[in-house]
Amino acid sequence: MSLDKATVAKIAHLARIKVPDDELDHLAGELSQILTFVEQLGEVNTQDVPPMTSVAAQTLRRRKDEVTDGGYRDAVLSNGPETAEGFYVVPKVVE
Amino acid sequence: MSYIQGETGDWEIVIGLEVHAQVISNAKLFSGAATAFGAEPNSQVSFVDAAFPGMLPVINEHCIEQAVRTGLGLKAQINLHSVFDRKNYFYADLPQGYQISQFQQPIVGKGEIVLDLPDGSSRTVGVTRLHLEQDAGKSLHDQHPAKTYIDLNRSGVALMEIVSEPDMRTAEEAGAYVRKLRSILRYLGTCDGNMEEGSMRCDVNVSVRKPGAPFGTRCEIKNVNSIRFVMQAIEYEARRQIEIIEEGGKIDQETRLWDTTKFVTRSMRSKEEAHDYRYFPDPDLLPLELDPEWVEAIKSTLPELPDDKKARFIGEYKLSPYDANVLVSEKARADFFETVAKGRDPKLAANWVTGELFGYLNKAGKEIEESPVSAENLGGLIDLIADNTISGRIAKEVFEAMFETGEKAADIVEKKGLRQVTDTGAIEASIDSVLAANADKVAEFRSGKDKLFGFFVGQVMKATQGKANPALVNEILTAKLKG
């Protein structure tokens, strides 16, 4: 699979990563190379093979419905690049 | 079927609903932070909810149970094997950059909801699925002119997303669907159904078509937070779509908002771009396996649900479908009614509950749980009517006083001296004086003007301030007039 510049720009946008225009070509080349490499999996017969979700051979463990966490707003906000009045603050979001 | 009249003829609306119902639980779906409504911003946030590096989800067993309970209440398929997926997108109030949800393998499959329509008829709407997922945080846009403030208290709270089939055809049906679903959830105790607090939010899918034609392109109106708005939004959106099509345009599949001030739907700018959620199974979690015996155990604890209760009320108490509907719509109402009806005339009980009581509560803006007249006290009032202590007319006066003071009927009757006069002598005396004072009318009656009987009754009641036992008055009056 060979990715073109426009596709790379689209993925970069989906991943919210700014990629300078002049790097797109090079990146498209690298990503295409990786995709070509992984496409060898097409050779493997996987008919009726269940896709693996986890190697841990167990089922989902559950916790009790008890309040055991939270209640430490200052600690939660202490790493925030911008906070005010107990909130995280970001540029205005228009809906 | 009710159609909308357009320029080019009839149009049919096709409606499907996705309801997000907040699960009643102490702690969040994947973290131990509290879920209470109205807390200080970011005070109920764990590092898991704020998606700090290295934080991991662990599921709350009670939320699973609530989802199963709800599925059973919707007579739905419970999937013993289900999977949690990540739904990836970036948003300010979505700290992980993904929502943990269920995509291909939800915990609950197909079910149904029976709608009770205002005309007394019923209609079944299919439920496609119910899945568990995390709520996002809250973005506050009006705290600052150039900034959005983020509160993560809701982040990670468990939601059930309940998706209907596109089975509804009118705004009324959609309203009835939400009402019925809310009623079921409240009966089950799995969601408080409080739409103002956002515990229940509706995404409404609307499309229009000519009757019999294939489905049209739909628009999704997001996060509508009252039944009234759901119905208004559908009406507006259907007309908007019809107008576009009739003018030769075509509908763009898009996400829209219900503007609660302008009463219009409008395109959501922030959701404008095409989404690619890149769902995949969450590798931090394992498949959820349910033990069939555990599911059976939950089933055995289900309360009687509105549909069954309604059928029982009609059968056992001989209520009309309409009254039964009104009474079962909320469990508290049904319980109240049954307490009143116990050992009494059920129809009389239903009349008092749906008539006087609901009327007064409605006027006072009170819920049944806040009623100043308890079920026991209303029963007491009905008993006083039954044993002739008071008449039905006086009872209304007594009820009014009970609603104001919360006192018992008997106490009010005593205090106000409203006890019915059953003393034959006293009634006789009263009748005698009425007849004496209206000798001319007595003569007219005796010459054949039967209709005057009512006049005499009225005069006697007036003279006794309504307290005379009407049956006795009738009896004695008849005897005296004949004589």
Next chain:
Amino acid sequence: MTGLTHLTMAAALDGLAKKDFTAVELTEAHVKAVETIRPLNAFITETPEQALAMAKASDARRAKGEAGPMEGLPIAVKDLFCTKGVPTTAASHILDGFKPEYESTVTSNLWRDGAVMLGKVNLDEFAMGSANITSYHGNVVSPWSPGEVGNWSRQLVPGGSSGGSAAAVAARAALGATGTDTGGSIRQPAAFTGIVGIKPTYGRCSRWGVVAFASSLDQAGPMTRTVEDAAIMLRSMCGFDPKDSTSVDMAVPDFRAALTGDIRGLKVGIPKEYRVEGMPAEIAAIWDQGIAWLKEAGAEPVEISLPHTKYALATYYIVAPAEASSNLARYDGLRYGLRVEGASLKDMYENTRGAGFGKEVRRRILIGTYVLSAGYYDAYYNKARQVRTRIKWDFDEAFKQCDVILTPTAPSTAFAIGEKMDDPIQMYLNDVFTVPASLAGLPGMSVPAGVGSDGLPLGLQLLGRPFDEETVLRVGQVIEKAAAVTATPPFMA
């Protein structure tokens, strides 16, 4: 007392017990060693004050007779583990200034058992790499690099991603270090620097508080200079953690007790598919040597087949980036770390993530995003998950015929910075022998087995059944003893 930094953990525990020296003295020697090895750029954050305070507390505990299994042992922590109040960077610009308010379960376990933290060591950014050259804080230099300190004639990589851990331990600046292994990030750097590194079974070590790379693969483990030390440290790191849904509720064995040296009758699987085309002769030779040692010790080599080995790398390079693309979505400049402002929220995201992630991380996020996107999910991601199942089945079959598997750890000795660097695929091939066991969640260990013609360390890898770290360690120690490698890095503290 520089001699203190050359002790093994086992010897240091003895010395402390016999009061030959105190934890404070041992720690002071290591704090100085950490300073000495600064030219290697192994540490991102040194925490000497904390180390000395912890050592003091350790001596006090020992005096009260409350010494834990790692009481007083100074170690380094890969900067992927969140440490309360101490900057945690994942070697990424995007975590600038981030100080966790919590401590990872694995490091908590180590402190509970008495270990002392010397600081946070360098790694490939978000553990993505096999050479420790993608760190925002600069590359790590292997202490095996020839030439003058700081003016190396050939600047060798320590391997990666746990390159800082490997360099610090090999250069005698820490008795051990935590590592994490997603596709070989403990085993390959251990092999490159001549130390021991074990990745336990997936689910043995809690992932709680460890910055996630690929959740279904990430596993922490110890990096030490001997197998015995690995056993000591692994025991402290492991344990059930209710905060991690993938943590396994199983008792942790006394791994040290498993080191009996007796491997008679044990069947050692030799996977024929690992004899890859173009395998350097000395790699093949050391592998054969390993087989011979085990045979001498009474084990029985058996040829096994792992037919899907050749697809492991491709599988890994879909599964790991896919998970990473989602795991790294939380670095958005909103709640912690770097923020690069923008006119809109979207601009802020793109600016922050564009500036915050290095090239390799960016590459993997983009690949991961692509293979999960609409229209490609089945062809790439789901296909890879199916092949992963087949790889796991291969191992299940193989372990019906053998008790442990022996392979080389890496296809070459350490290379120099600048080599293999323009071609991501070339770089990925470093993990060719380590990745299959990661995909299958199996325990794997690299043990020093000798040196190559270039004088650089060579490692052999042992793979075990799920939760059978004991056999892996026991066999590993037999190789360690037989190999009796005496070579040490030219630069040591």
